Amino acid sequence: MKLLRNIWYAAAWSHEIDESFATRELLGEPMLLYRKHDGTPVAMIDRCPHRFAPLSMGKRVGDSVECGYHGLRFDCSGACTLNPHGDGRIPQAARVRTFPVVDLHGLVWLWPGDPARADIGLIPDCAHLVSPRLKTIGGQMIHQAHYELVVDNLMDLSHVNYVHAPYQQVDDFLRAKHDVVQTGATLESRRTVPSTRAPQSFRPFLADPDTPVEYWLNIRWHAPGCCVLETGVVPIGEPRENGLVRIGTHLVTPITASSTRYVYASSRNYRLDDPLADDETARWQQMGFHEQDKPMIKAVQSRMGDRELFSMRPILLATDGPAVRARRLLAAMIEEEARQSEHACAALV
Amino acid sequence: MKLLRNIWYAAAWSHEIDESFATRELLGEPMLLYRKHDGTPVAMIDRCPHRFAPLSMGKRVGDSVECGYHGLRFDCSGACTLNPHGDGRIPQAARVRTFPVVDLHGLVWLWPGDPARADIGLIPDCAHLVSPRLKTIGGQMIHQAHYELVVDNLMDLSHVNYVHAPYQQVDDFLRAKHDVVQTGATLESRRTVPSTRAPQSFRPFLADPDTPVEYWLNIRWHAPGCCVLETGVVPIGEPRENGLVRIGTHLVTPITASSTRYVYASSRNYRLDDPLADDETARWQQMGFHEQDKPMIKAVQSRMGDRELFSMRPILLATDGPAVRARRLLAAMIEEEARQSEHACAALV
Amino acid sequence: MKLLRNIWYAAAWSHEIDESFATRELLGEPMLLYRKHDGTPVAMIDRCPHRFAPLSMGKRVGDSVECGYHGLRFDCSGACTLNPHGDGRIPQAARVRTFPVVDLHGLVWLWPGDPARADIGLIPDCAHLVSPRLKTIGGQMIHQAHYELVVDNLMDLSHVNYVHAPYQQVDDFLRAKHDVVQTGATLESRRTVPSTRAPQSFRPFLADPDTPVEYWLNIRWHAPGCCVLETGVVPIGEPRENGLVRIGTHLVTPITASSTRYVYASSRNYRLDDPLADDETARWQQMGFHEQDKPMIKAVQSRMGDRELFSMRPILLATDGPAVRARRLLAAMIEEEARQSEHACAALV
Known part of the structure; x- marks a missing residue:
């Protein structure tokens, strides 16, 4: 499927996304959507980079997501912040891809392209x-x-x-x-x-x-x-x-x-x-x-x-x-x- | 699927086909079957050449078929007879493929090959x-x-x-x-x-x-x-x-x-x-x-x-x-x- | 799917297999499993070499299997023992592939590889x-x-x-x-x-x-x-x-x-x-x-x-x-x- 990537897409009505995990397949990818405690929406690929479990089967710890399979923890930027195993060292590649998302006009908009170009004025x-x-x-x-x-x-x-x-x-x-x-x-x-x-x-x-x-x-x-x-x-x-x-x-x-x-x-x-x-x-x-x-x-x-x-x-x-x-x-x-x-x-x- | 095309196939029992639209997938194609007011059976590809809507989702107008999506109308020969849009000009390619069909021995027979060779004696x-x-x-x-x-x-x-x-x-x-x-x-x-x-x-x-x-x-x-x-x-x-x-x-x-x-x-x-x-x-x-x-x-x-x-x-x-x-x-x-x-x-x- | 073949696989609990036909898809193949009258388990491809009907749709005749489509009969070694048609000659290629199977530790084990190497000691x-x-x-x-x-x-x-x-x-x-x-x-x-x-x-x-x-x-x-x-x-x-x-x-x-x-x-x-x-x-x-x-x-x-x-x-x-x-x-x-x-x-x- 050919797609424009540097563009905003409507991902959900704003009222649909709350602090619990919502999952949506969007733009060919499984997406995890939720809100931080301060209300800001978060979007990331719903797949742990360790063993590919859906992160949505895990749980929230503060604003972070803990994988339900082996416990890796990721913050809202997609960075791994906890490896509970072995010496606890966090491999550099341990990141979940996140996406720019914003609330505007009652909708949650998601930008699948280059984050540096995600200008809200383009919505x-x-x-x-x-x-x-x-x-x-x-x-x-x-x-x-x-x-x-x-x-x-x-x-x-x-x-x-x-x-x-x-x-x-x-x-x-x-x-x-x-x-x-x-x-x-x-x-x-x-x-x-x-x-x-x-x-x-x-x-x-x-x-x-x-x-x-x-x-x-x-x-x-x-x-x-x-x-x-x-x-x-x-x-x-x-x-x-x-x-x-x-x-x-x-x-x-x-x-x-x-x-x-x-x-x-x-x-x-x-x-x-x-x-x-x-x-x-x-x-x-x-x-x-x-x-x-x-x-x-x-x-x-x-x-x-x-x-x-x-x-x-x-x-x-x-x-x-x-x-x-x-x-x-x-x-x-x-x-x-x-x-x-x-x-x-x-x-x- | 390899098929003999210059041959008659049984498409339906004659009593099954009446003036309402019947649809059958036959010979790899979606077919629309119905009878004209004079009882003659008609068979055409059940797909409008404009935007590919099933013609069976449209309606009969006399013996013709009107597409239910944008209103193009086709007669029983498959020719487009009405374009309700713009200047009403009918593009030359606006045709639905039709098939020779006949009632014989209580069955409706359909010929998917060259219409010129559709000899009823071959049934x-x-x-x-x-x-x-x-x-x-x-x-x-x-x-x-x-x-x-x-x-x-x-x-x-x-x-x-x-x-x-x-x-x-x-x-x-x-x-x-x-x-x-x-x-x-x-x-x-x-x-x-x-x-x-x-x-x-x-x-x-x-x-x-x-x-x-x-x-x-x-x-x-x-x-x-x-x-x-x-x-x-x-x-x-x-x-x-x-x-x-x-x-x-x-x-x-x-x-x-x-x-x-x-x-x-x-x-x-x-x-x-x-x-x-x-x-x-x-x-x-x-x-x-x-x-x-x-x-x-x-x-x-x-x-x-x-x-x-x-x-x-x-x-x-x-x-x-x-x-x-x-x-x-x-x-x-x-x-x-x-x-x-x-x-x-x-x-x- | 890449598989080790010269190895024993658990096919079933021993108590699940009796004289009636059991079918399992295992190792990419449809398998027919049953026991001879003396209790020995038998495993063969569940597909007749004639017209590819599942042998499990046929019936037992003694310890043999009779195909339910055209009546070919196969013994527990997979050899065809009866062709009821024509002069009754049995084509040389008329064989069903069988597999070494044994009961051990309450399980039926199956060996999909070279039968000559099926050493029970390897279970x-x-x-x-x-x-x-x-x-x-x-x-x-x-x-x-x-x-x-x-x-x-x-x-x-x-x-x-x-x-x-x-x-x-x-x-x-x-x-x-x-x-x-x-x-x-x-x-x-x-x-x-x-x-x-x-x-x-x-x-x-x-x-x-x-x-x-x-x-x-x-x-x-x-x-x-x-x-x-x-x-x-x-x-x-x-x-x-x-x-x-x-x-x-x-x-x-x-x-x-x-x-x-x-x-x-x-x-x-x-x-x-x-x-x-x-x-x-x-x-x-x-x-x-x-x-x-x-x-x-x-x-x-x-x-x-x-x-x-x-x-x-x-x-x-x-x-x-x-x-x-x-x-x-x-x-x-x-x-x-x-x-x-x-x-x-x-x-x-």
Whole structure:
């Protein structure tokens, strides 16, 4: 599985990680996640460098981890601090690989690449997740598919009218004005339907559900797996600020070549304290993501087997534009990263 | 898995396929089967050429199929007839592969090879399945084995006295007169026991179960996987027309290198309207095919792993003659087909 | 999976094998085990050389085995004695591979190598298993791991204080005097704690559980997979003969590269007729071996995948000495065996 490494990935919701050991397979590696007593998150490979036991089968001693097989102890930097055997000397190579991790926007972000380059400023802006002016409902799941297929699904929103009909169907969606803008490593796809009936998911929250609305749907992709999707409706003629807006956050973290962690949330600017609106969102996420997207994406993976998308010569349509551009941009970034890493190695020789 | 492609395979019983979508893995491919409104069967690869979603997750629109992922529509010839996106232009390569399929003898037959050569006259004669002078009871199952192991089982009927004893056991079977005749791509193996006790499966239907009978068992193999097996008993001295006769139909369709669809039927010329005789047949099929043959063939596959039979240097006995001839005939046909296809390609260059 | 072949492996407890067919996957092969009418054990490959059916699906005829598929019959030497088909001639190659097997010390031992070298004197001494002065409680299980990982677990007993704490914990274990002695193909690791509190597992059987004791733990490894572990406690100053002693027998037989048969027993020199002591032992074996060792060893294998231990550059500690020496000794023996076998082949040319 090809991966961008010098980049932040969503590893978990912040509230999921506490002082007990959590284990996640992420980015092809078994990971151990927990918090120090001061609340700082820690991530390390969940495998002792001695006899390869999962460290998660051991126990905490202070902020350190003691292997449950033969008792080696490692601190949060991955350094071995105790060898209870023989003369107690600690071999120099006795280290567990750790990863930069930070809490931001309610999420724990993990950086699998060069720690020296782990700049928190590179985390994609998801401040809306914790904005007091929005109400956020989130969840997560495992897709049985390569992470790029999950991104493809998000980047080609024309699937909404088929996979998510009728709930999210937009009557004139296929005739929407659509443009795609690239800014560095982000790609933005914007659709506007100037006049339409509000989709079912907005109707209960409009003063008059049948009033004609402007509908818009903007998706911003930040390589490799962060998609932020803004959808809104506003009565025709009114400014968008008056509209009902939902910001969908979709964070895709590779696990293996055929499985992907998918963290999602929906942040709305209306009825912040209405539990019925909360329920409506949770019900939609369950239906839309778990019951509609998930089996479809899994079926696509199953029909592809372990073949790469372009090797199967897919028929490409107008709506594939953003997904194909995202794939190409990501491929170029991965290649560039490999080139830099070769240079770095050459420089060391 | 090596396959003969320019040949008809049994895909399903005709009554199994209706206007709703049926999916079957056949010949290494996921297949979508359904009937047009006029009743004609349709078979196509169950995979959209756009993003590889299973078409069976979509829906029918008239006789066409609409993909459930992004709405491409295909007619029964596999041509794309609707692209709902962008300017609606249909890419030339937007085609689903379809296969010739026909109803004959109560079965749906599928031709995976060159459609121009799909001559219905090549379907093996199974008219007995729908003859009004016979009563047919049938079924099907999946063998967890390579299709040639399923054919081997049918072509070496000496297994009956071991795997199917005592129900189908013939006392003097191993001493039967036995000859094998090849006619083109069919092989016929004929056994006669001039005088014996009727096997248990015939005894309840004889006037005197203990009368000495002539017993015969003829199997006709039509490459690669159609075996028609006629067994009969008649009191000694009487003509075979007076006898009790059962025609067993065994149709073997490869799925993967270690799984095979097996369609079977038994057609008898006695007690056509007797539900007890129907039950007797169904009980035998359940016991003989599902509970006796199936675990044995699966166990053989398991002991062979993914090795090819001859690479394991099996000890060959007299009774292996028909199965080995069938294997060799089939291998030659597959090789000849490959050679022809190379010629065809060369001619195009 | 690399294996020593000219060596005895424990295949089963003697009481498990009777006149009926038992099947075990051992040493990469499906094995059929049973006893002749005179009680002698028989082991052969569970696969007919004709069509590769498992012989265990057939039946016994006298001391012979009749294949359940087409009726070939084999005697206990593996020779085909009956071909019921055609002229009944028996092809020369119609043989099943058999293996030397003997009952000794309550176990059935199997020799997968050259039968001419199968000297019963080479079976490791486990006479304590049937000694009338000891009471033995045993069992077995399948480890989901390579056999060398199971041996490693036994050879590095420092895991006891972590995996088996608190039940088997020895307070001063990590400070024990420890030496390792190699004698030919056996390796002995001896630990003595001159003065300590008796471990929990001995305390109920001491006159005064709190009296300070000398504790010793000797493990003798006999390549490739026999470990005999003597643990004892005796009040300080008394001779070891007066002590409470348990001899643990651990027999490791490879199945596949990631599964291993593990036969174990504990023989004690105290309270021979006390069912409470029996229960205590059985409870410890269930907890210690099945619930503590087994998941740990399985997790290690899972973290290693199909990689070889040294290729992963494990950090080695003082306590790894015996396990690493055992691995190196075994590797040398396997290499030597391969060399001899090449010489033998060369000599035949």
